[in-house]
Amino acid sequence: MGRQETFYETIRRQGISRRSFMKFCALTAASLGLAPEFAGRIAHAMENKPRVPVLWLNGLECTCCSESFIRSAHPLVRDVVLSMVSLDYSHTLMASAGHQAEEILEEIRRDYKGRYIAAIEGNPPLNEDGMYCIVGGRPFVEQLKEVCADASAVIAWGSCASWGCVQAAKPNPTAATPIHKVITDKPVIKIPGCPPIAEVMTGVITYMVAFDRLPELDLMGRPKMFYSQRIHDKCYRRPHFDAGQFAEKFDDEGSRMGYCLYKVGCRGPTTYNACSTIGWNEGTSFPIQSGHGCIGCSEEHFWDNGPFYQRLLGTRLLNAEVNADTVGAVTVGLVGAGVAAHAGLSALQRAREKAGRASAAPVDTGVEG
Amino acid sequence: MASVVQPKHDPGQIQRPRNPPPGRTPWAVYVYEAPVRLWHWVTVVCMLVLVVTGYLIGAPPPAILGEASNSYLFGYIRMAHFMAGQVLAVFFVLRIYWAFVGNHHAREVFLPPLHRRSWWKGLFDQQLYYLFIKPEAKKHLGHNPLAGIAMFAMCILPLAFMIVSGFALYAEGLGMQHWMYSAFGWVIPLFGGSFYVHTLHHIGMWILIVFSCIHTYLVFREDIMGRTSIVSTMVSGWRFMKDDRP
Incomplete structure (x- = not known):
């Protein structure tokens, strides 16, 4: 592969005015929650940096993340996919297929070692040596490990890649496992959601391309700019x-x-x-x-x-739908009944003791009060 | 050990020699110092507020119709919960401090002496007594072993959990940049997310309700049927013996 065009060169070639380009930078900065002066920094990055190759892998998933991603409006996904990054591999969006497509993975890993982004949609099932998800004739988990090994950063798209989602729900028969538990040697940026919001997905990519660094993450590995509030x-x-x-x-x-x-x-x-x-x-x-x-x-x-x-969290117990309140109320009821029974027995025992004492030693007027 | 001191006032109906003969137990011992008693009653009041408001936060009362700007009912319920929780937490911390500087009874609910054989014997003794198998259990100046372990497992530990999880949930509302989130935010991922912390905080409430039921019953039962004073001890600090047997 030759020199990658910059984002700016690409959009100029597509006939977009500089004025529109600056507007785009300002909007992107605003959508990322950045101060106005960052629009200039984004513009500078777009004018000078070559487009970053992105390898988008699909494991066990439903493609709702891709569906969401292509609906991004600010920035338009067209700008991200065609101009900002170089989306070189994506089952859903690429034109090539078969061996031709798989060769791209090899090529990018070789030519852009440590300089491409691995964007993972879905997760690998680990049971039966990963046989529950086969891509290109091999378990997905192998492809995942190879591609992530040489990536500069790993993005976990959606709840599948971030947490496991539906296929990892109890009892998780295929042992579907989130990305951060498989790729442990580099930071995994979690973008959870089923699917994630389109603008969040493109926003994170824009940030990483424009500033050449990972967004600030919270304790769970999610970008704070989008996931710091409920x-x-x-x-x-x-x-x-x-x-x-x-x-x-x-x-x-x-x-x-x-x-x-x-x-x-x-x-x-x-x-x-x-x-x-x-x-x-x-x-x-x-x-x-x-x-x-x-x-x-x-x-x-x-x-x-x-x-x-x-x-409240519900569960089935003794063939009935219960939650913490039903269990709690029943427990308190049982304890109350136990207390009442114990008090009754205590009173009975005391009465018997008194009667026994009265017949045995009528003179004792003790103060066992 | 607790000092044998003469009480300031005579409870009246109990007639005992002021200086017990050798081998006999003293008839009144100062057990609970003022900070312990204060902590107890503040915690009682706070827990009453916390349980009522906490239950309502989980299962809110029916809606008040009209403009949202005319009512702040749920906001006040939550505010009461947060205030009571913070008071409880402050007194809990002070109580832990007092366990270090107070008399040895101030420590027993934090450190049940599991390593002592006599403690285990007392634990079974007390159970046999409550099961009506033994007519009476040995007297204890502080907590009997069963009461001590129950206090530790069903009151102190749940309270500590409720305080930590409560501050974590409160910090979620304050935001990730707040110092309280830095201090307690780790609790959220530890238990697998905010939803689980909410659920566990809710279950903790029920554990404390169950504890309170048993605790209230047993202290009154001991006060009536047992051989030492219990309820009044948490008011005056003095434990009165009703007989001379050990």
Whole structure:
């Protein structure tokens, strides 16, 4: 491969004016939550840096991350895929197929050793030597390890790659395993969500290309710029929460009034994501805005944290659906009954002792009080 | 060991020699120092507030209709919970401090002497007594072994967990840049996410409710049927013996 064009050269060649380019840089800086002066730094990077090769691998997944990614509006995914990075391998988007496609992986690993980004959608199943997910005739886990070995950074797209998601839900028969537990020798940037928000995906790539470094990560390895707050913290229904106004059912008056969906199981208070600020489909809406609670898709174990329409974790015990409150109330009831029974027995024993003492030693008026 | 000191006031109905003959137990011993008693009752009040508000946070009362700007009910419920929790936490820390500087009874709920044979014997003794198999259990100046281990496992440990997980959940609302998140944020990934911490915090509440039920029953039962004072001891600090047997 020859010298890679810069982003700026590419878009100029495509007939985009410098004015539009500067606008793009300003918008991107704003969407990343950066100060205005960063627009200039992004522009500088775009004008001078060659496009970064990206290898996008697909393991066990549903392609919802790719579907989300191609709907990015700010920046437009076209700009990211065709100009900013060089998306050299992606099952969903590339034109080549078969051996021709697989050769690209080898080529990029050889020519851009340590200078390309490995973007992983889905995760590898480890049971049966990885035979539950075969790519190009080989277990996906082998391809994953090879590609990540020479990558400058690893991005884990979506909840599959970040936490395991649906295929890792109990009992996880294929041992589907998140990327950070397979690739342990380099930082894995988690972009959880099922799927992640399109602008979050392109925003992270833009940041990494523009500033040549990883975004600041939180304790769980997610970029702070998008995952440092819960849905709840910026939810537009938050005033109803503070006022104690909750929808009890999906068809009641509270639901029609747009009250907080906390009591119908909204996971907003426990879910770190940017849905309530960035929104979906160019900021048109997000689940809570369309009247359905958050199901916490960007959180670890979200598929096991059901039922989605209850506040508390439910489980089956003695063939009944129970949660912490039912177990707690039954336990307190049993303890109460035990206490009452014990008190009754104690009173009985005391009465018998007194009777026995009265008949044995009528003069003793002790003070065993 | 606790000093044998004369009480400031005579409880009246108990007639005992002021200076017990050799081999006889003293009839009143100062067991719980003022900071321990203060901690106990502050914790009682805080736990009452925390359990009621905490339950309501998990299962909110029906909605108040009207504009959201006219009501801050749930906000106040949560505020009461946070305030009571912080008071509880401060007194818990002071209580741990007092375990170091106070008398030896101030330490027993933190360090049950599991290594002592006599402790294990007392533990089984106390159980046989509660199962109505033995007519009476040995008297203890502080906690009997069963009470001590229950206090440690069902009160001190759950309280510590509730304080740490409570601050972690509170810090989530303050944000990742806040010092409290730096101090307690590690709890969230440790238990596999915010949802699990919420769930465990909720289960902790039920454990403390169960503890409170048993604790309240047994202290009143001991006060009536046992051979030492219990309830009044947590008010005055003095443990009165009702007989001379060990």
